[in-house]
Amino acid sequence: MNPEMNPQQQAQARARIESMKQQFEQKRAITDALSQIKHKVGVYSGKGGVGKTTIAVNLAVSLAMDGANVGILDVDIDCPNVVRALKIAEQPVISEDRQMVPPERFGVKVMSMAFFQQDEEEAIIWRGPMVHNAINQFLQSTEWGELDYLVIDLPPGTSDAPLTIMQSLDLDGFVVVTTPQELAQIDAKRSINMIRKLNVNVLGMVENFCGEIFGKGSGEELAKEMGLEFLGRIQMKADYLDTSKPTVLNSNAVLEEFRHIASGVQSGLAEGVEAD
Ligand SMILES: Nc1ncnc2c1ncn2[C@@H]1O[C@H](COP(=O)(O)OP(=O)(O)O)[C@@H](O)[C@H]1O
Numbered sequence: 001m002n003p004e005m006n007p008q009q010q011a012q013a014r015a016r017i018e019s020m021k022q023q024f025e026q027k028r029a030i031t032d033a034l035s036q037i038k039h040k041v042g043v044y045s046g047k048g049g050v051g052k053t054t055i056a057v058n059l060a061v062s063l064a065m066d067g068a069n070v071g072i073l074d075v076d077i078d079c080p081n082v083v084r085a086l087k088i089a090e091q092p093v094i095s096e097d098r099q100m101v102p103p104e105r106f107g108v109k110v111m112s113m114a115f116f117q118q119d120e121e122e123a124i125i126w127r128g129p130m131v132h133n134a135i136n137q138f139l140q141s142t143e144w145g146e147l148d149y150l151v152i153d154l155p156p157g158t159s160d161a162p163l164t165i166m167q168s169l170d171l172d173g174f175v176v177v178t179t180p181q182e183l184a185q186i187d188a189k190r191s192i193n194m195i196r197k198l199n200v201n202v203l204g205m206v207e208n209f210c211g212e213i214f215g216k217g218s219g220e221e222l223a224k225e226m227g228l229e230f231l232g233r234i235q236m237k238a239d240y241l242d243t244s245k246p247t248v249l250n251s252n253a254v255l256e257e258f259r260h261i262a263s264g265v266q267s268g269l270a271e272g273v274e275a276d
């Protein structure tokens, strides 16, 4: 350490080095925990309520139906709904080496922030640094085993939480969800620009809630405008009201839509590998 620094400066320098070391170790622990996963795909939107969880769950289940090993990671801190969508009653099991082993449902391994909530109604109001630590802890401690795909349900917006996750997870790509009403809104564009700044591949865009009520087409226009792949449209349907299981297991028409999106995701990932 520079001998010309006063004791206060020396203490500050030591604290900085310590914190850098911690960050480095944390990042390495996360990389280790995720090392047996071939593809990590985030599902993301600028706004809540556009169908992110629905799409993450049905995409994961349709990939598993095709024989892939799939996990789903729910890091939507404020609204961790994946556990509810998959009707999971059991908690993760703690392994001998103190890692959490995710429960499996409909052929998909599931880990969610919701497992650590006392009560489902309780809103999680965490401030920045806590969010950061909780997410990192969570990422380090899950034992996924070998996976072909990990689908990640991200928090919406451009705040701390999605940023931390995007930075910590080293994602291979994103699926951005929009709705037919979103063309005029700056949200979707802003979130895509944020992802692009982080140098993560945007695999493409999905337009949800298409049909008579909201119309269709603006997701595709937005994709074109932003120079992105259009992965497909999802119709607004009453089939989603049956919440006993993911809708791809109840409706062939919905399964078709998700198979189409899954194949676009797979080609996007293959291109991403070529581009590396
Ligand atoms: N294509 C669709 N047709 C009908 N209902 C849908 C569709 N997509 C999502 N939903 C419903 O809309 C609500 C919000 O969806 P959700 O996936 O929770 O959004 P987000 O995760 O973006 O907040 C849920 O009740 C879900 O069942």
Ligand SMILES: [Mg+2]
Residues within 6 Å of the ligand: 049, 052, 053, 054, 076, 079, 081
């Ligand atoms: Mg959600």
